[in-house]
Amino acid sequence: MQTAEISRRYIDFFAERGHTVVPSASLVSDDPTLLFTVAGMVPFVPYLTGVVPAPYPRAVDVQKCIRTNDIEEVGKTARHGTFFQMLGNWSFGDYFKEGAITYAWDLLTRSEADGGLGFAERDLWVTVYETDDEAAALWKRIAGLPDERIQRMGKADNYWHTGQPGPGGPCSEIYVDRGPQYGRDGGPIVDDNRFTEIWNLVFMQELITEVRSKEDFRVVGPLPQKNIDTGMGLERVAFLKQGLDNMYETDQVRPVLDRASELSGRRYGADHDDDVRMRIIADHVRSSLMLMSDGVRPSNEGRGYILRRLLRRSIRSMRLLGVDGPSFAELFAASRDAMQSGYPEVATEFPRLSQIAIAEEETFLNTLSAGTTILDLAVAKTKQAGSPQLAGDTAFLLHDTYGFPIDLTLEMAEEAGLEVDRPAFDSLMSDQRARAKADAKSKKQTLADLSAYSPFRSLGETVFTGYTDLVTDSSVLGILVDGHAVPAAVAGQTAEIILGATSLYAESGGQMPDKGRIVGDGFVLDVLDVQKPVPGLISHTVKVVSGEVGVGVPARSEVDADYRRGATQAHSGTHLVHAALRQVLGPDAHQAGSLNRAGYLRLDFGWNKALSGDTRSEIEEIANNAIRDNLEVVTREMPLDEAKALGAMALFGEKYGDVVRVVDIGGPWSRELCAGTHVSTSAEVGMINLIGESSVGATSRRVESLVGIEAFRQFAAERALVNELTSNLKTRPDQLVDRVGELVANLKAAEKKIQAYEAKALSERVPTLADRAGRVGAYLLVAEHVGTLASGDELRSLATAVRGRLGDAASVVALTAEVSGRPVAIVATSPAARDAGANAGALAKQMASTLGGGGGGKPDLAQGGGSDLGAIPAALDAVRVELGR
Incomplete structure (x- = not known):
């Protein structure tokens, strides 16, 4: 049974039973605490919490989801994927446990000929929350399941929430026994590889907060109404119904895997490591295609960073398969062909999507080339120092700054006979994650609890009158201060004001919020921001300029007309x-x-x-x-x-x-x-x-x-500038470009003449400096301060010219000059001097240290500088002392 057929059967089954068919929401979540739609319930959270009245009592959908918290497991297990599709049926205060269990059992066990999924009853097991006696009894009555095939588990397995404050509740999961060849008997509590979860029935009945982990959270109280949220993994059902071992071989994913196999010349099924790489490619290419089709672009932060990581892991895996050149054009085309039946937009927008992917591939292949060069230098220095281990901070720099994958660093270091200081690298990565987590947590804490808006949203949508009116009379429905409802706000306070109607535009679609004010009898509020915290509700962040504003009083919104x-x-x-x-x-x-x-x-x-x-x-x-x-x-x-x-x-x-x-x-x-x-x-x-x-x-x-x-x-302003220039240059506006060009040409000619004069003046100093050479130990030394020069390049040219003037002698030329108010030193050595032990790099470094700075270079020519002009004589003496040892 093809994936699209499974999806169709699911939708048809619930549509026939009074469920409104709802299209998939975007992978880009509206929830400000989430980067992506990570679960099928996310788009329905406002309805599940009661913040926004549900437009229908029951619904069915196929929701696109992205989840990357288990990205390291992709390719290694049968069911871990970053992109997946969640089949869901929903009840908002309509049916509850009995209805959800009845529908699920009917669809799963109904024969394929009758429109069902045709699973054998003997292969199905269920789990329930450890204290949910009601669900256990329903499974026995409705499905006739014996006690041993109804297993109880704790919060870690059978209590569902998104990981954020919001709705939650106990759940009942349905598993399929894949047979003894996949593991031990005894149900999902014994082996969740043999017993594969396919459907989770969540009984949404509680509002939770202070979420610290899957099991550690605080229950605020019951939801306004009991809801049903179910999720059946389409990919998992597909690989079971297609008689496969894993999701990577299903009809929507396998074509990419096969193309990766063809491009690499590696046969799928011949080598475990290669198989994992091909699965990673198949999963990540599909996920990237779907993310880009929902408007996400590669970047270094947020959603774009996740997309970039998926793309780069794909490129890395192709490299490990022996493909060093571009491959995205063909891989993404294969994914398009596999996904377009369910998502036509990936075909219609493919030229744009593939262009993004191919450009990112080209950029990262260049990054890999640059990173390889940097890594080669680091390896050479490590070997030169006699160390068997590449520093962890070097590996971290390559990863963090250049996007060079750590596994590639490990591989290349191993090829060079080195290890990587992995504990140091992991420590730096851990510190970075902790900083990012703390930052994300702090940002989340600044967001108001959306449940605070529920009483106001339940009164209906805020009426926006601003398309036609700049002034609107209404009343204050609510006031929030620091995320909590209050009866009033006074002068000096910052608060959120909810009005029944407003003429002030809330930020959306790229348009910034209106400026303006809200006024009433005895109060004036300056509007700082206008937002839509939940669908259908407009909130005004205001500064109370004067008076006191209370709930229920008349208020007038006034838009700044000029703005x-x-x-x-x-x-x-x-x-x-x-x-x-x-x-x-x-x-x-x-x-x-x-x-x-x-x-x-x-x-x-x-x-x-x-x-x-x-x-x-x-x-x-x-x-x-x-x-x-x-x-x-x-x-x-x-x-x-x-x-x-x-x-x-x-x-x-x-x-x-x-x-x-x-x-x-x-x-x-x-x-x-x-x-x-x-x-x-x-x-x-x-x-x-x-x-x-x-x-x-x-x-x-x-x-x-x-x-x-x-x-x-x-x-x-530009006209005024042109007028000033034409006046100063005594020319007409239409001749200004030619006149400026003429002046620039004259300036360049003058600069060229000056450079020629300066070069001649420098060359004339060479004989004098060479004549001042004196014997110091085994060397002929010129150690002089030459005054003020325009650049360090001039000093370098002078030093090399003097060295040439001294011929084959064992000569050392050490010159200093003042350049832009700072001391600069150049040391040049002849071959005979280097044979005798002189090293320009070491001498320049010593001079620079005396000058209060740093320097170094090659044995034949080196440069240094500092900040202390008064130390120039001491720096030249340091060279004399060193050579005289």
């Missing part, structure tokens, strides 16, 4: 620039992020090379022509599918509901899904002035622009 005008100009300007980019560069130049505030816009887009000056000018001109043409801006609300059928662009990483807002500028010329505020006609944008274009990654560029009055002010 809003600038913000709408910037947001509409972003749409214009985006349309112009796509017109000039093509559809691959897709927006990947933006920031809009009054007078300024920033837009990131997919592209892999810098824009020429002519291209930037063309984009700017197209955007400003659209402003000149005074295109009509129309906003409409419609179903998402209808909007996409009209060609409205959805931006990657953004999340949309069933009904979306479509913003047209000039009809289809620019048509995007957008909840931001916009001008009425394009002429109101005023002006676009592109001020910058830069790289933000291997496959992303960024343009920045001033908008409206800020764009005009920039042009006015």
Whole structure:
């Protein structure tokens, strides 16, 4: 049974039983404490906690998930994968334990001919929470399971939560006995390899907090209603129904594994280590493809870092299979073909996704090359010092700074006959993780407990009136101070204010929040921030300027009209620039992020090379022509599918509901899904002035622009500068470029003449310095201070010229000079002097130490410097003393 067929049967079974079919949420979680959607329940947490009323009593879905906490186990076990799909059926205050158990047993044991999954009843075992007598009794009554096939376990195994404060509850897990060839008999409590978990029925009934571990947390109390959250691992069911030993050989994963085998020439099944590497590649390539399809891009932090790690582990595994060159083009194509039946977007967006992957591969292959060079030098120095062990801090530097995998460092060090100080490396890694964990924990603690918003959200959604009104009368529904509800806030306090309706825009879609204030009878509040902490609720962070504000009192939200005008100009300007980019560069130049505030816009887009000056000018001109043409801006609300059928662009990483807002500028010329505020006609944008274009990654560029009055002010400032230059240079504006070019050419010619004069003056000093050579021990020594020079290079040239003047003698030339107010020393030695024991590097280091600095170099030529000009005579004497020993 193919993976897609299992998914279809699951959805159909529950849809026929009154469950609303819900599409998968993005892998990028809305939960600020999570990087990714790590479990099927994550998108439903607001409904499970009761913070947001559920729009349906029961639901069914197939949720995409990413989990990397067990990444080191990928490829080694039958069921560990970083990307997985969770089949779930949900009840929000509807059915509970009896219904969940009845549905699960029916679907699992119903014959394939009747639309079920066809598992044999004799092969199914279950576990329940150690004190859950009710669940155990239901399994006996509904499924007829004997006591020995109902096993009880503690919190570590049979209590479910996300690892964060929120909903939780006891659970009942269903296992399949794979047979004696996979391990010992006795059920999952004895061997969870032979007995493989496929489905977890979670009885969500409690709100937990202070989560310290899987087993250590505090139960706050019961949830407002009892809910059902189930999760059945699609990949696990697939490998069981396809008669396989592991998830890596299923129909959605095996094609990548096979392609890795073909590219490497290694046969899958011939060598355990190679098999693990091919499984890692198959898993990580699929996970990376799915992450990128949801808008994640490789970077050095957050989600992007996880993606980068997956990609680099894939490259590393290919290298260990003997493939040193690029392979992503073929590996990702194989994953696309395997996944597109379930996720059509990976095919339609594949040109963009593959471009990102291939660019990251190219970058890391270069990193591996650079890291190898650094490692080779470290190995050479370690051997030279006679040590059998490469320092742990060197391995950490390679890993942390250059992205060089530790296992590659271990392998290459072993090839050179060295070990790596692994305890030191692990200690440094542990310190880094502790710092990161502490930082993440501190950030999480600053977030309000979302349950605090539940009473306000239960009153309905906050009405946003700001599309049409800048002033709105409403009332204060709630006040939060330090995350806790309070009856009032007084002058000087910072608080969160929840209104029934507001004209103030909450930050979203790249548009920064409105500025403004909230006023009422006897109080004035300055608005510091406006956010949506939970779906449908708008919260205003305010500073109480005067008076006292209380719950239930009338309040008026007032938007700063000048700021809003600038913000709408910037947001509409972003749409214009985006349309112009796509017109000039093509559809691959897709927006990947933006920031809009009054007078300024920033837009990131997919592209892999810098824009020429002519291209930037063309984009700017197209955007400003659209402003000149005074295109009509129309906003409409419609179903998402209808909007996409009209060609409205959805931006990657953004999340949309069933009904979306479509913003047209000039009809289809620019048509995007957008909840931001916009001008009425394009002429109101005023002006676009592109001020910058830069790289933000291997496959992303960024343009920045001033908008409206800020764009005009920039042009006015540049005009004033041009006027000043033309006045000073006594030329016309149209001749300014030629005049400046002429001055630059004259300056370069003058500098060249000066350099020639200085070089001649230096060469004329060579004979005099050589004539001052004196015998010190076995050496002919020139030790002189030559005064002030323009650069250390001039001093170096002078020293080597004097050394040449002295011929074949055993000569040492030690010169000092003042360069930019600091002492510099150069030592040059002849071959005969080096044969006699003189070492320029050692002498320069000694001089630099006397000068209060550092230095060194090769035995024939070395340089040093310091900060103490008064120590120059002592530094020259140090050379005389050393050579006279």
